[in-house]
Amino acid sequence: MTDPKPARAGADLGRTLADFSVPSEPGNERLAMQTVAATASRLGVDGQDLERLKTAVGETTMNAMEHGNGYGSGVPVEIQVLVSHGDLLVRITDEGSGPPPREDGDEPDLEAKLEGMQKARGWGLFLIKSMVDEIEITGDEGHHTVELLVHLETEGGK
Amino acid sequence: MEVRHLEVEVRTEANIAVLDMKGEINGFAEEAMNAAYAEAEAGDPGTILLNFERVDYINSTGIALIVGLLARARAARRSLLACNLSEHYVEIFNITRLSDFMSVFPDEKTAVGEAMES
Numbered sequence: 461m462t463d464p465k466p467a468r469a470g471a472d473l474g475r476t477l478a479d480f481s482v483p484s485e486p487g488n489e490r491l492a493m494q495t496v497a498a499t500a501s502r503l504g505v506d507g508q509d510l511e512r513l514k515t516a517v518g519e520t521t522m523n524a525m526e527h528g529n530g531y532g533s534g535v536p537v538e539i540q541v542l543v544s545h546g547d548l549l550v551r552i553t554d555e556g557s558g559p560p561p562r563e564d565g566d567e568p569d570l571e572a573k574l575e576g577m578q579k580a581r582g583w584g585l586f587l588i589k590s591m592v593d594e595i596e597i598t599g600d601e602g603h604h605t606v607e608l609l610v611h612l613e614t615e616g617g618k
Numbered sequence: 619m620e621v622r623h624l625e626v627e628v629r630t631e632a633n634i635a636v637l638d639m640k641g642e643i644n645g646f647a648e649e650a651m652n653a654a655y656a657e658a659e660a661g662d663p664g665t666i667l668l669n670f671e672r673v674d675y676i677n678s679t680g681i682a683l684i685v686g687l688l689a690r691a692r693a694a695r696r697s698l699l700a701c702n703l704s705e706h707y708v709e710i711f712n713i714t715r716l717s718d719f720m721s722v723f724p725d726e727k728t729a730v731g732e733a734m735e736s
Contacts, residue, residue, distance in 0.1 A: 486644075487644070487646075489677070508705060508706060511705075511706035512706070512709075515706070519677065519678055522677065522679075570685065570715045570716065570718075573685050573689070574685065574688060574689045579682075580685045580686050583678040583682060587678055587681075587710065587713075590713050
């Protein structure tokens, strides 16, 4: 993991509190979770709100590593933590190409999975959306970015 | 980052097989979980109890593994229960609806008591 860069005043979207990357290797989502959690806790995010944020960051990072970067260890996932207008933003970027995943993807159906009509996996995006206030997914030719938003003024998270 | 691979020990309490899990339930946990579940099934218990007391991380791949165990339990007409989940993972069991299909208990004693009364 690259050392987090010092906070800098952003000209566009508030203040950057952390800016780092993790190699795309299974398990490294834990590094992302720990670093974002440490940053968020300094803003007063704690308890269940912090756990929800950690899960959202972990799942988003896993998706970036697996689906965006193909678990290429030489291909990093870039992560920024920003605060703007009372909101905490976590921006997670991979080097995936093609259309980014849809925010409104099909919800997992547990009964269908238990009956073998859906594969058992596919919980990641559902968990992410359940754990934060807003999510936005964007992409261009060489990158996909997922932005997670937590309202700090309403004590964060859901 | 070093991953804490899952360790699972199986023991029996009455007609209940208890899987004591320790570590992380993620993509690396499949072999350990399936082996432990198979060991538990071999005794043909009416109930299998997943003890999460020493589990400190479950990701979406881990949720999928638990779904797989639940499917196996249902196919064999066995009850699958869970105990000692943290508050956060109780929430995840609720929003994924896992708690609709496998009862979640605060501790092993409550889970075993409930299972023996059933």
